[in-house]
Every structure is written in structure tokens, then in C-alpha cells.
Amino acid sequence: MFDKDVYIRRRRSLLEKMGETAAEGKRGIAVFVGNAEAPAQYRDNCYKWRQDSSWLYFWGLDEPLYGAVIDLDCGEETIFADDQDIDDIVWSGPLPSVRELASKAGVLKTAPYKGLDAVVAKALGQGRRVHFLPPSRYFNTMRFMDLTGWSREDVTAVAPGEGRHASRELVEAVVSLRLIKEECEIVEIDAAGAIGQEMHTVGRLSARPGVKEQEIVGKMEGVTLSKGWGVSFPTILTQHGETLHNHGHDGILEKGRLLVIDAGAESNSHYASDFTRTLPVGGKFSPKQREIYQIVCDANEKAFALTRPGIAYRDVHLAAARVILEGLAAAGLVRGSIDDMVAEGIAGMFMPHGLGHNIGLDVHDMEDLGENLVGYDPDQTRSPQLGLGNLRMARVLKPGHFISNEPGIYFIPALIGQWKSEGRDKGFVNFGKLAEYYDFGGIRLEDDVLVTEDGARRTGPSRLPIQPDDVEAAMQ
């Protein structure tokens, strides 16, 4: 937890922004609900405790079953939670009182957890606006249904103005704050980066022919649990890199195949890192692998070189797509005007995802607040194309944005088959040559990048090997 001044400052900024949404006396209340424990099996056997990210951002307290209200008209803040009873102490150990914990977040007024219900009911009864963020977890969804008496569809929908829905005004205010990382957050993302890089180093050194994928994943995740909260998302480690989010780990590493490792760590203070490297099992790329690998590597470097304040990340995505198409053209897999291919979104068949996303307390930062509200400026619209349309972060970059840079090339037989049969490639793709790549797999290369005042820098402490010679050398 940061110093209480951090949380006080953030809430003050939020109050100011929400003050612009309506006249005094018409603003209503903002309601925050922290997470409950999430059962893995029965109710008392839960997954590792993880607090809600927006709760952490504004209130910091890392305990289950907390709620809070900011009265947007008078500024009063209240935290709702219950003190322990003797059973809690026997089973979970003595904790500071709610009042003591609240003071660490700079909040003086506290009340029992269920008191939140009456406060929301009263506000609704008085016709005041009740602002809340769309809930992520099922528990929080049910909690907001109970608090408001509204349906599940209502409490998860985001819209502006009056009505039965989550608050677009609050979403926009929260996004505007969380998008720009503070210095204390950057330190934490770098810390998560250091753990994530150690994970990858352990993974790379374990990636030898004959080893089961699961064994490597266990070693890597052991690192994150020893040094941080754990993984920032379930580790992807697969010789089927063409499957973007492959979570099976049954494979045995085979010499000559490509191993995609997409993995990151969450620090103990819950900031994320997210790196991808693609390794040649056995330590040497084949010429065919190296050719495609180099294209992805060049796209990563090009994207980083362009990343600076003032450029739209959408344009950086398109520049990376261009590098990919140029490389694929040189390899004989596509043919024709590069400009036309970029415009037609031909890169999307090879890279059906966006170049990157925001990183912060969530590894796809704030994704549940709405991908477009988080990742698109008001004057940007989302492309319908595969690939560009999957881009989660398109905004014009500003200092303090922390984003991933993760181009990739994949040969996905089902997708290629669909494009071929539907003619979606518009004649640009050399399907004959492409047939030689059906068992190639996929390659992705990802770094985490901070936009600075005059450019960008990658997360420290150092960079994971990425140039093919360096990767081969690091596997010896």
C-alpha cells in the first residue's frame, strides 16, 4: 500500500472530475465495492486473494468485503467494513480495526459493511445519481444487484446520464486517472517487470527437448510466487504458438519446434508485467524460422522506435503491420502493393490481434471498464478489420502511458482456410506457398514500454534477449 496521501490525492482528483458532470447538489454518490474471496471449490476454499483493481487504486485496502462511498456533492467519504469477531481472530489472526485500516487510506468515517445498502437505498429514494463502475466478478455483480434492486444486465451496462446502469461519467473519470501512471506506479511496474524477466530467464534455461511444458510453467510460476503476488495472467507456454491464448501444458518439448512463452508477474502491490519471447527448442532457429522470426523482431523494434508522445498507437500498430507485410512479401507469402495490403488489413490474417494494450493494476489495464472507453480517444473509432479492430490501445500517446508492444506472426490453419474459402485475402496471399507453413506455429515478441516526456523506455532492469543470435546464445 502506498502512503495515504496518494489515495487522498487520487480521490480528490476523482471528486473534481465528477464535479464537472453536474451542478452541485445534482451529482449524487459514487459507490465502490471491493472483492469477496473467490471460491475455487467450496466457499471456504478460495483462489489466492486478489482485490479489485479500481478499489486498490482509490482505497488501497487489500482485504475482502470492503465498500466505500464518496458523496459527490459534499465530498464526504465513508468506508464500509466489519471488524473481526473471535472466530475470525482464531482462524485468520488479529487484524487492525476497520477504523485503523481506513486511516491508512486517509478516510476517517467508517461503518459496518451492510450499512452500504441503506446509504444506496436512501440515495436512490431521494432520486440522487448512484455512480458505480461495471463490476468484473460475479460476486460484485450480485452485490450491485442487491444494492440497487436492478437486473444483472442493468448493473453491468455502462451508459451516461440517469437510468439503471453503471456510470459512464465515473468510468471516464477513472480511466483518465488510471491511464497516466504516477511515479510510484512506474516503480511498481518496473518491479513486476524484474520478476517477469526472471520468470522468462528460468523458462528459457529450462526449455530443453524432452521436458514437459508443465514442468517449465511450474518453475516459472514458482519464481512469481516467491517474489510477487503470482502471475499477472495464466502463463502461455506452448509449441502451438499459432493458438494465441493456449493454456494447455501437456506437450513435451521437441527439438526444432518453436516455443512461445507469454508470461508476466504481478508484484506484491498488484502491478503487472507481460512479456513474450519465442524460443527455438534445441537452441537453434532453422533458416525458415529465423526468416519469420526476424520479421517479428523488426516489427517490435520499429514499433518501439515510433513510440513517443503525440503519435497514435493505432498508427504504431499500422507501422508494425507494414513491417510484417514487407517481410512476408520478401518471403513470398504475400504479393502486391504494401500500401493496399495495409489498407485492406491483410496483416490481420497473420496477426489477428492488436499491437498492444495498457498495463497497470490489470495486465490489460481497466479492460472491464470498456475497451473503447479505455483505449480509444473520443475522436477515434474502432476498425472492423481483424487485427487492427482487435487493438485495445489506439490512443494518441502521452507521457505516463504504460503499454505492451507485441507484434506476432501466426499460421493458423483454420483462419487461413476461412480467408481462402471466403476470398478475404483479395488476391494478396500466396496460398500455395503458405501451405508450407501450416505446421510452423507462431511467433510473438513482447516488451512493456513506458511513454516518457520525450520518447519511451522499456521496463528494466534489462531487456530479455530478442535478436535471434542473442536468443540462441542465451540458450547455450
Added chain:
Amino acid sequence: MFDKDVYIRRRRSLLEKMGETAAEGKRGIAVFVGNAEAPAQYRDNCYKWRQDSSWLYFWGLDEPLYGAVIDLDCGEETIFADDQDIDDIVWSGPLPSVRELASKAGVLKTAPYKGLDAVVAKALGQGRRVHFLPPSRYFNTMRFMDLTGWSREDVTAVAPGEGRHASRELVEAVVSLRLIKEECEIVEIDAAGAIGQEMHTVGRLSARPGVKEQEIVGKMEGVTLSKGWGVSFPTILTQHGETLHNHGHDGILEKGRLLVIDAGAESNSHYASDFTRTLPVGGKFSPKQREIYQIVCDANEKAFALTRPGIAYRDVHLAAARVILEGLAAAGLVRGSIDDMVAEGIAGMFMPHGLGHNIGLDVHDMEDLGENLVGYDPDQTRSPQLGLGNLRMARVLKPGHFISNEPGIYFIPALIGQWKSEGRDKGFVNFGKLAEYYDFGGIRLEDDVLVTEDGARRTGPSRLPIQPDDVEAAMQ
């Protein structure tokens, strides 16, 4: 997943048992709902996938968003799930069809996931009984609310006969099957035991003064992730053993303190193990620690020696409590008639939990089906005493029961203070002497035990060191 014959046999047994609950034509349908992915942060960033345990037992399929119905009058079985679309294949890789997967569970009839809604609505409309188990996760709770139109309280309550509630008849039938472990399950629990023992060995060898608790936890959990699904419950590793379920890992190991490690593994086929050992940080018990440790060790040995078919585990708990009270009397911490102390539940102040619980697909097997329905024979009632009343498994033992044996002694200042101020010790406790133990911590020693035809055996492959000399030797 086991061979399909296993699931066919289990469902046939279930059908037979449910057939006894009502006349033909009056039995209704049994509805099963598997888990959805559980969001850790936003909806698309989930905790590691874990299927519902009763679903795994009867249907085996380890994928999200499955449902199933058994028509208890005609025996027809249907699995409800959706085949993949092209997006699923791009992101998650190609899977067999629902029809192919269902055939692995021995089910021929399949339908789309949402088809379950119409089947349940039709049955309710016809006035047929709709049997289901009380849901564990919030998603499943909402799913049953949607399926039935009933309230959250209704779908989570268990009662017999008609009405808006989960089915006690189905709970009892499921418990009667899952309580007695089949040979194929015993193999899996032993496999989980082997991983759990390796975890503990890694933990013991890492437990040196100056090391952070979290570092040891990470190493241990890395083992479970490399060899199995992961932990069977969040690891307890603490120098505050007096807190029964301490999940903080911030402490630095200090020479001379006791370290409680309560940890287990879940195998890749989702069976659990659960072991506790208590280690002297620095490698040597003090005489005071050794005296209390030996009492707990003796209680563990006594309980195991008594474990066999025909004895109630409630009586084994009481025998362990007697060993603890005799030992505490010898140490001068209690005084008076041991018989009277056992009867008055004085052991509960030192061991405020039960001797053990069932182990299987859940580490507290079937806990959400109702502790009393799972752990108590129909003619047994639960004690109101602290300790004995917390016993989760009281039943008369039968071959195939797999249970934990985990006596402990804890010095919990808040609890001791409560008993002293309320006179709950009835004069048996020597509070003066006890004051010397306020900073002692706690000791727990736990094995997993299978009840066999003529006695009991512990999970293999070997036993973790437990006698104090052996523990000290194993820490060198």
C-alpha cells in the same frame, strides 16, 4: 479423465439411488452445472481453470460452460454445451466437438448450452421435481437463479421434498457415492500425496533463518504447478501457527521459532492431498517446544492407531483430545480429572478445530454439500463444544473413506483471554502457567489416511518425518 465406464457406472448408481426417492414418473430431473471461468481481475483474465468437483465426478469433462440433465424417470442423459466458433479456435486452439467429448463421458445426446434453460423450464412447468446440488461459486448460483427463476437464498438452501430449494435427496445420493473412494480415485489421491510430500520436502529444506516466508511458499507451489494442477488450498506457512488459517507470508524466519506448514497438492486429475508439519527454525526444538510437539505427535499416532472400519471418527477425535489433555496435564497447563476435561471439551481451547475431514476431489471433500450431511451419520448430532463441534468428519468409518488426521495444540491469546474472562475452563486450566506460552505459537501435524478393509494406511510413497528427532535430522 478416467475411462468412460467409470462415469457411466457412477451415474447408473446415482440413478438407482434417486429411484428410491419417489415412484416412477414422480422422480423428475437431476440438473448439473459445471463451472465458468472465474475472473481474477477483468472478465477475460481468470484464475487457473478449475471445474466443479461433482461435475468432474459424474461427467469428467474438464471444460467451462457445460451443463447436463439426467431424466430420473426414463434415465435419459443429455450434455449441454456449445461447439467452438472460429474466434474460439484462433484464441484457444481447436478442441474436439461437444459430441466427441460427451462420448468420452459415455453420453450420446448433446444440445447447445442454453438448451438447458428450456429443459428446466419445461420440467418446472409440468410440476416435475428439479433436483440440483447447492452451487458453490457465484456464477453457478446465478445460473441456477436464471434456470429456476428462484431467489439466491432458495437455490443455495438444501431441503428435502418439493419446493424452491436445492435437493437434499440428490445431496445424500451424491455424498453416499463420493464418500467411498474407488480404486482409481485412491491412485490419484496417492499421486497428489506424492506431490504434496515433495512440496513439504522443498519447504523443509528451504526453512532457514533469515528467509522470507513467501520465498519458501513460492518454491513449494512451483513444485505443485510443475507436477500437478497446483495447490489443493492456499498454502499456510507461518511462524504464527496459533492462527489456524494464516495466509500472510510476510514474515522472515527467525531461529528458535516454530514454523507451521499446512500445504497440499492437487493432481492434474484434481484429487487433493493435505499435510501439515511443524518445524523448528534453525533445526533444533527447544525443550519447551519439544514437550508440546511430542504431545501432538502422540495424538497423531494414537488417532492413526485407532483408525479402522467400525469406529466413529468422532471417537477418534475424542481419543486424540484425551492424549492432548494428558500431555498438557503433565506439562502443568491443565489439572483435574482427564475424563471430566474430555467431557467438558477443555481440549477445544487448545485445539479449536476437529481432528480431520474427508479428502477427495475437494480437500474438504464435498464441504459445500453441507458439513453435517457429508460428515455425520443420520444418528449422530453435532456437538456444540468448540473443537469437537468443529469436527467435519464424525462418521463411523468404512473402507474407502479418505480422511485427514491433524491434531494440534495452539496458544491463542485472544481465545485464552475469552475463556478466562468467561470462566469457560471450569477451573481446569492453569492460567498462571499458561501465561508462559502466549508467544509459543502453535503446532499441527497432519497426515492423509485411507480406511482399508482391516485398518488404515497413510498416503504414500513414504511418510514425511514427524518424530522430533527425525524432523531435526531431516533439517540438517
